[in-house]
Amino acid sequence: MEWSIRLVASASIIVIFLILLFVMREAATLFVSASTTATESTSSSAPSGDLVPESYDPGAADAPSSSEPEVYNPDAEEPATAEPAGEPGAPGQFIYASKNPKYPEIYNPDTGLLPADIDDVESEAETPDTLARQNVLTKLAGDSWQPVGEVPKFGLAPLLIGTAKTTIIAILIGAPLGILAALYVAFFAKRRVREFVKPAIELLAGFPSVVIGFFCLVTVASFIQDLTGVQYRLNAVVGGIGLSLAVIPIVFSIAEDALSAVPKTLREASLALGSTEWQTAYRVMLPAAAPGVFAAVLLGIGRAFGETMIAIMATGNAPLSSLSPLEPARTVAATIGSEMGEVVWGSEHYGVLFFMGVILFVFSFSLNAVTELYVKKRLIKKFQGQ
Amino acid sequence: MAKDLPLKIEAHDFSFYYGAKQALHSITLGIPERRVTAFIGPSGCGKSTFLRSINRMNDLIDGTKTDGHMVVDGVDVYSKDIDVVTLRRRIGMVFQKSIPFPKSIYENITYGLTLNERPSKSDLDSIVESCLRRSALWDEVKDRLHHSALGLSGGQQQRLCIARAVAINPDILLMDEPCSALDPISTGKVEELITELKDTYTIVLVTHNMQQAARVSDFTGFFLMGSLIEFDRTRSIFTSPSKKETEDYITGRFG
Ligand SMILES: Nc1ncnc2c1ncn2[C@@H]1O[C@H](COP(=O)(O)OP(=O)(O)O)[C@@H](O)[C@H]1O
Ligand SMILES: [Mg+2]
Numbered sequence: 001m002e003w004s005i006r007l008v009a010s011a012s013i014i015v016i017f018l019i020l021l022f023v024m025r026e027a028a029t030l031f032v033s034a035s036t037t038a039t040e041s042t043s044s045s046a047p048s049g050d051l052v053p054e055s056y057d058p059g060a061a062d063a064p065s066s067s068e069p070e071v072y073n074p075d076a077e078e079p080a081t082a083e084p085a086g087e088p089g090a091p092g093q094f095i096y097a098s099k100n101p102k103y104p105e106i107y108n109p110d111t112g113l114l115p116a117d118i119d120d121v122e123s124e125a126e127t128p129d130t131l132a133r134q135n136v137l138t139k140l141a142g143d144s145w146q147p148v149g150e151v152p153k154f155g156l157a158p159l160l161i162g163t164a165k166t167t168i169i170a171i172l173i174g175a176p177l178g179i180l181a182a183l184y185v186a187f188f189a190k191r192r193v194r195e196f197v198k199p200a201i202e203l204l205a206g207f208p209s210v211v212i213g214f215f216c217l218v219t220v221a222s223f224i225q226d227l228t229g230v231q232y233r234l235n236a237v238v239g240g241i242g243l244s245l246a247v248i249p250i251v252f253s254i255a256e257d258a259l260s261a262v263p264k265t266l267r268e269a270s271l272a273l274g275s276t277e278w279q280t281a282y283r284v285m286l287p288a289a290a291p292g293v294f295a296a297v298l299l300g301i302g303r304a305f306g307e308t309m310i311a312i313m314a315t316g317n318a319p320l321s322s323l324s325p326l327e328p329a330r331t332v333a334a335t336i337g338s339e340m341g342e343v344v345w346g347s348e349h350y351g352v353l354f355f356m357g358v359i360l361f362v363f364s365f366s367l368n369a370v371t372e373l374y375v376k377k378r379l380i381k382k383f384q385g386q
Numbered sequence: 387m388a389k390d391l392p393l394k395i396e397a398h399d400f401s402f403y404y405g406a407k408q409a410l411h412s413i414t415l416g417i418p419e420r421r422v423t424a425f426i427g428p429s430g431c432g433k434s435t436f437l438r439s440i441n442r443m444n445d446l447i448d449g450t451k452t453d454g455h456m457v458v459d460g461v462d463v464y465s466k467d468i469d470v471v472t473l474r475r476r477i478g479m480v481f482q483k484s485i486p487f488p489k490s491i492y493e494n495i496t497y498g499l500t501l502n503e504r505p506s507k508s509d510l511d512s513i514v515e516s517c518l519r520r521s522a523l524w525d526e527v528k529d530r531l532h533h534s535a536l537g538l539s540g541g542q543q544q545r546l547c548i549a550r551a552v553a554i555n556p557d558i559l560l561m562d563e564p565c566s567a568l569d570p571i572s573t574g575k576v577e578e579l580i581t582e583l584k585d586t587y588t589i590v591l592v593t594h595n596m597q598q599a600a601r602v603s604d605f606t607g608f609f610l611m612g613s614l615i616e617f618d619r620t621r622s623i624f625t626s627p628s629k630k631e632t633e634d635y636i637t638g639r640f641g
Contacts, residue, residue, distance in 0.1 A: 263485075266485060267446075269485040271443070271446070273497060275498070276471055284487055284497075287489065288488045
């Protein structure tokens with residue numbers, strides 16, 4: 001029995017690491033030089049090209065007549081060239097064909113540079129590797145996200161701003177409501193009310209997020225627009241409200257467990273000192289459950305910035321750099337969710353999407369690590385004097 | 387029974403029910419002011435129930451019911467216009483198991499004081515010190531006031547709880563077997579403390595340790611199966627009990 005549990009446990013850990021490795025490897029293609037990238041992508045994608053030729057046609061990349069180079073083109077005119085496997089440094093397989101004279105401004109995978117940077121190429125041509133890397137970073141640091149433009153722009157700023165906006169709104173709404181609901185159910189509700197409310201809120205956690213997104217898209221958006229007369233029907237507030245609907249049940253459920261786990265004797269001791277139920281709840285029980293409640297909020301944050309479907313449907317999904325909560329926003333997760341389906345395999349855009357996956361992972365990982373190592377101790381010290 | 391002493395708490399035909407189960411049967415007694423009154427009796431006889439009826443802690447249990455009157459300072463605490471929170475502020479309580487809040491020692495003491503007011507820092511400091519001195523804890527904890535109360539020993543925790551109850555300056559201190567989880571040395575310290583506090587407070591002490599009742603109390607009530615069998619000066623109860631059951635109990639024939 002024990003060995004099978006161990007097996008399952010280690011298998012799941014291994015799977016988690018494999019997923020992470022996969023995401024990082026795909027993202028890493030961004031940062032190695034263009035030619036190396038080409039080789040790697042070629043060798044990894046070629047087999048699928050062989051076996052399932054209709055799924056991905058590298059030849060399409062060479063089609064210079066394509067006016068929308070980022071679109072997958074199964075009707076490539078030169079099927080004969082659809083066999084670049086094993087050909088090291090075949091850069092032409094990328095969509096952004098450099099040989100096309102019609103699009104001189106297009107990204108050139110040979111150098112990894114935009115035409116605007118061509119001057120630099122001359123001076124630093126000896127180290128294309130460094131150049132490519134710098135260039136990728138410069139692009140990621142840009143301030144607009146237009147991955148399918150003629151000059152694709154991969155500035156992450158609008159996405160990070162959008163993520164921060166919606167996550168903050170979602171947490172500002174979701175965490176207090178979730179915690180208050182947990183306090184109510186744990187300490188104030190009559191038993192029959194508790195038995196009804198607790199599962200009802202937790203049921204919301206199992207709600208398909210597409211339904212929540214739909215609800216926000218239709219109902220909440222109109223409500224907010226009527227209320228504020230805002231210009232954009234879908235905006236970060238609507239998205240934040242939608243995300244908070246996903247956050248509340250998580251915060252509620254975990255916070256309620258933490259609050260119920262506080263010994264009832266503490267409540268008696270506090271009431272015996274002449275405090276009200278409410279004072280007892282927020283001055284004794286809540287601090288006593290602080291680590292659990294904090295973990296609840298943290299998981300809520302994780303849910304908010306990781307949530308994809310609600311973010312796609314309710315935020316307006318426009319990558320604006322605006323800080324205004326009443327303007328549309330687009331989150332990192334929503335970007336991956338909405339663009340991964342149509343991105344060209346192995347392209348720079350593809351690498352950037354995976355890179356954003358790494359960002360999401362690193363963010364939630366460091367959020368948890370910082371909490372575990374630092375904040376939790378401080379919190380316990382602050383509220384419990386240890 | 388000393389009729390000359392002013393009574394702080396009076397029960398008149400007081401009965402208590404947990405749902406359908408009657409736990410107290412028509413208790414009538416008067417607890418004199420600024421004395422230590424002890425309740426003894428075998429476990430399950432209703433001592434805690436009676437004690438918790440005085441500050442209405444039993445309200446927290448669903449489906450309870452009372453009958454008769456419980457009068458504190460001339461007012462029936464079960465009458466409709468009584469504010470339970472105010473009532474409890476006048477009646478400190480110490481529980482069987484010490485229950486320090488998971489906060490610092492300092493915050494444990496100041497908790498009751500800061501509920502409705504914002505006393506100045508220096509006021510709080512001096513109250514903390516005087517309460518800790520009264521509970522003979524000051525020398526042991528003065529260097530770690532801002533450390534967690536959970537780091538104290540069991541005996542220290544219980545004295546902290548007494549200090550915490552004393553801090554809100556109640557008239558009455560209810561103690562439900564405050565020493566049952568303590569070692570003899572800590573018990574001695576708590577008993578000393580009780581003796582010291584009785585000049586200021588009306589103390590009601592539940593104990594199943596008869597020696598303790600004999601040592602610290604002025605009056606003793608003997609409960610059996612939810613009824614008050616005998617209530618008198620401690621000396622009389624232990625030297626010449628008037629009831630057969632009391633004598634059997636204190637001579638150790640049952641209980
Ligand atoms: N919360 C409760 N619900 C139901 N019955 C209770 C409850 N608390 C105590 N009782 C019953 O009331 C009687 C008196 O209990 P208690 O006052 O705790 O006795 P003591 O403190 O003298 O040991 C016992 O029979 C006990 O089983
Ligand atoms: Mg008891």
